[in-house]
Structures are given as C-alpha cells and as structure tokens.
Amino acid sequence: MFSRRTRFVLAALFITTLTFVILDLRGGQGPFTSFRSAMSGAVGGGEQVGGVIFSPFLGVRDWWGTWGDQRERIAGLTAENDELRLLVERSAADRARAEQLDGLLRVSGVGRYRIVPAEVVAVGPAQEFAWTITIDAGNADGIQRDMSVINGQGLVGRVQSVTKNTATVVLLVDASISVGARVGGSSEIGILSGTGRQDSLEFQMIDPGAGLEPGQSLVTFGSKGGRPYSPGIPIGEVVSVAGTAGQLTRIATIRPFADVSTLGVVGVVIRPPREDPRDSVLPDATRAPTAPTVPSIVLPSPTSLASSSASPTPSPSATVTPSGSPTPSQEVEQAATPEPATGGSN
Amino acid sequence: MWGRQTLLCVTLVFLALVTQQSFLARLGLPGATPDLLLVTVIALAFAYGPLTGAVVGFGAGMALDFAPSTAGPIGVVALIFMVMGFVSGAAVDPRDRNPPLLIGIIGLSCGAFVIAFAAITSVLGNERVDWEQAPSLLLTATLYGALLGLAVVPAVSALVAKVTPEAVQ
Numbered sequence: 283m284f285s286r287r288t289r290f291v292l293a294a295l296f297i298t299t300l301t302f303v304i305l306d307l308r309g310g311q312g313p314f315t316s317f318r319s320a321m322s323g324a325v326g327g328g329e330q331v332g333g334v335i336f337s338p339f340l341g342v343r344d345w346w347g348t349w350g351d352q353r354e355r356i357a358g359l360t361a362e363n364d365e366l367r368l369l370v371e372r373s374a375a376d377r378a379r380a381e382q383l384d385g386l387l388r389v390s391g392v393g394r395y396r397i398v399p400a401e402v403v404a405v406g407p408a409q410e411f412a413w414t415i416t417i418d419a420g421n422a423d424g425i426q427r428d429m430s431v432i433n434g435q436g437l438v439g440r441v442q443s444v445t446k447n448t449a450t451v452v453l454l455v456d457a458s459i460s461v462g463a464r465v466g467g468s469s470e471i472g473i474l475s476g477t478g479r480q481d482s483l484e485f486q487m488i489d490p491g492a493g494l495e496p497g498q499s500l501v502t503f504g505s506k507g508g509r510p511y512s513p514g515i516p517i518g519e520v521v522s523v524a525g526t527a528g529q530l531t532r533i534a535t536i537r538p539f540a541d542v543s544t545l546g547v548v549g550v551v552i553r554p555p556r557e558d559p560r561d562s563v564l565p566d567a568t569r570a571p572t573a574p575t576v577p578s579i580v581l582p583s584p585t586s587l588a589s590s591s592a593s594p595t596p597s598p599s600a601t602v603t604p605s606g607s608p609t610p611s612q613e614v615e616q617a618a619t620p621e622p623a624t625g626g627s628n
Numbered sequence: 629m630w631g632r633q634t635l636l637c638v639t640l641v642f643l644a645l646v647t648q649q650s651f652l653a654r655l656g657l658p659g660a661t662p663d664l665l666l667v668t669v670i671a672l673a674f675a676y677g678p679l680t681g682a683v684v685g686f687g688a689g690m691a692l693d694f695a696p697s698t699a700g701p702i703g704v705v706a707l708i709f710m711v712m713g714f715v716s717g718a719a720v721d722p723r724d725r726n727p728p729l730l731i732g733i734i735g736l737s738c739g740a741f742v743i744a745f746a747a748i749t750s751v752l753g754n755e756r757v758d759w760e761q762a763p764s765l766l767l768t769a770t771l772y773g774a775l776l777g778l779a780v781v782p783a784v785s786a787l788v789a790k791v792t793p794e795a796v797q
Contacts, residue, residue, distance in 0.1 A: 284678070284679075284718075287679070288678065288679045291679060291682065291683065292679075292682055292710075292714065295682060295683065295686045295706075295710050296707070296710070298686070298703075298706075299686065299689075299703040299704075299706045299707040299710065300703065300707070301703070302690075302693075302702045302703030302706065303701050303702065303703035303704055303707070303752070305702075306701045306702040306703060307701050307752060307753075317694070318694050318702075321691070321694035321695070322694060322695065325642075325645060325646070325649075325691060325694065325695040326695070328642060328645070328646040328650075329646055329649050329650045329695075330650075331646070332646040332647060332649070332650035332651060333650040336647070336650055336651035336654075339651065340651070340654055340655070
C-alpha cells in the first residue's frame with residue numbers, strides 16, 4: 283500500500299519508541315539521563331522565555347477560573363449583603379427602641395407603676411387637629427379606657443378607646459386634654475391643658491399667689507383611683523410665666539418632657555402605685571442626694587441655706603405653703619433643681 | 629526543499645510545545661489542556677503527507693516526553709503522535725482539502741489521544757490514570773482540539789505554501 287521507504291521509516295520509528303518505553307520502564311537512571319537533561323534544558327529554556335512572554339496574558343486565567351461560579355457568588359454575596367444591611371438597620375432601630383424601653387423602665391421602676399409596654403403603630407392625621415396615636419396593645423393586654431400612657435420622659439397622654447389588640451391614645455398636647463398637675467418640690471397645684479400645639483401646654487395655677495419659676499417641673503397630681511392619671515408622672519418644665527404673682531390668673535407655658543413627635547415605645551399604666559411617688563420620678567430627682575440642699579421654695583437669704591443644710595427641716599419662707607407640704611426627705615431629694623430659688627412672692 | 633521543510637517543522641513544533649507548556653497549560657481551563665502540539669503535528673501531516681506526519685509526530689512526541697513537567701514513560705506520546713501523524717496524513721489528500729473533515733480529524737485525534745495515552749500507560753503500570761475523569765477530559769480535549777484546529781490548520785497551510793511552495797502542487 284505504502285512505499286517501501288515509508289514502511290521502513292515507520293517500522294524504525296515504531297521500534298525506536300518501543301525501545302525508549304522499555305528502557306525507560308526499567309527504571310533507575312537509564313541511558314537517557316544526559317540526553318533527557320539536554321532536552322529538558324532546550325525545551326525548558328524555551329518555556330522560560332515563553333513564560334516571560336505569556337505572563338501578561340495569564341490574567342485571563344483568573345477570569346476563566348471564576349467564570350463558572352461568578353454568578354452564583356454574586357447572588358450569594360448580594361443576598362448576604364442585603365441580610366447584613368437589614369441587620370444593621372434593624373440593630374439601630376432596636377437600639378433606639380431599647381433606649382426608649384430603658385427610659386420607660388426607669389420611670390416605671392422609680393415610680394412603681396405597673397405598666398404594659400406597647401409600640402406606636404399609627405398616628406392620627408394632623409389636619410384633624412387631634413393629637414392621637416394608636417398603640418399595639420389592647421384589651422387582651424389588660425388595657426382599659428382612661429389609663430395613663432407614659433414613656434421614658436414622662437406623661438404622654440391617656441387611653442381614649444380600646445379594642446382587643448390596639449388602643450387609641452390622646453396625647454398630652456391635644457386641645458381636649460386637661461390634667462391636674464403639681465409643681466415639683468411644692469404642693470402648688472393647677473390645671474394643665476393642651477393647646478393643640480406641639481411643645482406647648484398651658485398651666486393655670488389654682489393659687490394665683492404661689493410662686494412659679496421657669497425651670498420648675500410639673501408632675502401629675504393624680505386622679506381618683508389613678509385614672510385617667512396616675513400620680514407623680516413627670517409632665518414638663520415651666521418655660522415662661524405670664525403675669526405676676528397675685529394676679530387673678532397666672533398662666534404658665536409648659537414644655538412637655540415627652541416629645542410627642544418621636545414616640546416609639548410607650549407604657550400604659552395599668553395599676554398606679556400604692557403611694558404617690560411625689561417628685562421622685564422627675565429626671566432631676568435621681569441626681570439629688572449629693573447636691574446641696576436648696577429647697578425650691580424661696581429662701582429669704584443665703585444664710586438660711588446653711589441652716590437648711592444643717593437641718594432637714596424646711597426653713598420658713600415667704601411662700602404660702604399648703605398644709606400637705608413635702609416631707610423633709612423629699613424636700614432634700616427634689617432640691618437639686620439647678621436654678622437657685624429666687625423670686626416667689628415679693 | 630528538505631532543509632526548509634525540516635526547519636519549518638522543527639520551528640513550529642518547538643513554538644507549539646513552548647506555547648502549550650508555558651501558556652495554555654497554565655490557563656487553568658476546565659478539563660483537558662488544549663493540545664496545541666498535536667494539532668500542529670496533524671496540520672503539518674495534512675500538508676506534507678503521512679511519512680512526514682509520522683516523523684514530525686515522533687519528533688514532537690519525543691520532545692514532549694523529554695520536556696520538563698511531563699512524567700509519563702518516555703516514548704508513549706511519541707508513539708501515539710507518530711501514529712496520529714501518519715493516519716492523518718494518509719487520510720487526507722493534500723490537494724483535496726475539506727475543512728470540516730480536517731477539523732473533525734483534529735478534534736477526534738485530540739480526544740483519541742486521551743484514551744490512547746490512558747490505555748497504554750495503564751497497561752504499562754501507570755497508577756495515576758483515573759478513568760472517571762476520562763469522559764470529561766475526552767470531551768474537552770476534542771472541543772479544544774477542534775477550536776485550535778480552526779486557527780492552526782489555515783495558518784500552517786499558509787506557512788507551508790510560503791516556505792515550501794513545491795510541496796503544494
């Protein structure tokens with residue numbers, strides 16, 4: 283079929299390869315050591331040069347190597363990224379909630395209120411002129427009409443209506459609200475009413491002759507049976523007083539402690555404390571014990587300051603003090619109001 | 629003519645070997661390494677006929693056997709390349725070239741090399757052969773061989789026509 287020469291060459295090559303195979307399979311150094319090293323040197327040199335030449339193109343390897351699982355990896359990373367982002371956002375929200383809950387627990391713990399915590403789930407429309415919120419606790423959680431609603435800062439409002447799982451709360455700033463309030467550190471009482479404007483309440487004192495200063499705090503006076511308002515809940519701070527002492531009506535503007543626009547976690551007081559916590563829930567009261575004793579009732583002169591710190595008995599003052607005056611210990615506790623007491627009736 | 633033909637074959641085989649060992653093998657492509665050397669051998673066999681194909685296959689196989697980073701017994705690749713060079717050269721009439729047939733032969737040869745090498749070295753006692761990998765290696769080797777053939781066969785025939793015009797009647 284093929285020429286004699288072709289057959290001869292083929293046979294020679296075939297025999298040569300078989301010889302190589304057999305000789306190589308005998309193991310050991312074999313007869314090819316020097317030939318192999320020479321060959322390796324030649325080819326290896328070429329491969330070195332080739333390696334240098336081709337090295338810029340080997341970046342393709344990375345592309346190729348990841349090509350197969352890239353889509354899968356992208357999908358995985360995207361999912362993980364979403365999950366982590368959700369976690370971050372959620373943890374920030376959780377932290378804020380935890381802070382609010384902490385404040386709430388502080389208030390309820392100090393005042394010994396039995397509360398049911400709840401979260402705001404809806405807010406009434408502002409164009410209806412009503413300040414109401416909906417919380418996610420209702421009948422099933424023991425909430426009934428006319429219970430006080432507080433948060434970590436103070437009074438928020440009262441429960442207006444209840445369903446099984448939700449309750450509607452009228453906020454403190456609603457124009458329909460009026461709360462019996464007491465000036466912290468004294469027994470002056472008055473009626474606090476909402477104005478319908480955020481950050482502004484009106485406080486009308488019963489005794490027009492009593493002293494009232496910007497910076498003083500108000501707490502709830504308490505209703506019969508603790509409903510709708512439990513006693514001792516911080517309400518707000520006096521911002522300004524209109525009129526002078528002795529006028530027929532003195533109206534003070536109060537800034538509520540609770541910021542009604544950023545409500546998150548609130549607590550519904552389902553059982554008021556057995557004893558009126560008086561002023562102990564006020565934010566300042568907690569820092570009181572180490573502060574110098576400066577009763578918020580007006581002192582005639584600085585010298586009485588020393589005497590009042592020497593004896594816990596309140597020094598006589600020009601202020602008209604009702605019979606149910608604060609006990610000495612409470613006098614000491616709430617005395618930390620930073621503003622030195624001045625003014626009053628003069 | 630013989631001198632130029634030998635020079636062309638040696639140069640092409642050497643370039644193919646270096647490219648394959650230092651570039652294609654390091655690309656990390658899935659499956660087999662693209663067997664540029666075998667494709668070149670077969671392309672030369674198409675151009676110069678079975679006898680030259682067999683001799684070039686023998687030489688290229690020996691070079692691969694002796695090259696660093698090849699570990700099989702010396703002579704096996706040479707044997708297989710020699711047979712493939714001869715068969716490819718004999719199967720195709722240099723004056724009647726049918727591109728799909730050429731590419732098919734190259735692809736099948738690259739696939740057949742996998743089987744032949746595994747079979748021969750198994751018989752000779754190679755314990756590395758993993759027959760479970762054989763199907764995927766066979767498939768990818770065939771694919772890569774055919775793809776390389778698409779580029780190598782026209783290039784080699786053009787070079788052959790230029791360097792040794794008398795070989796192409």
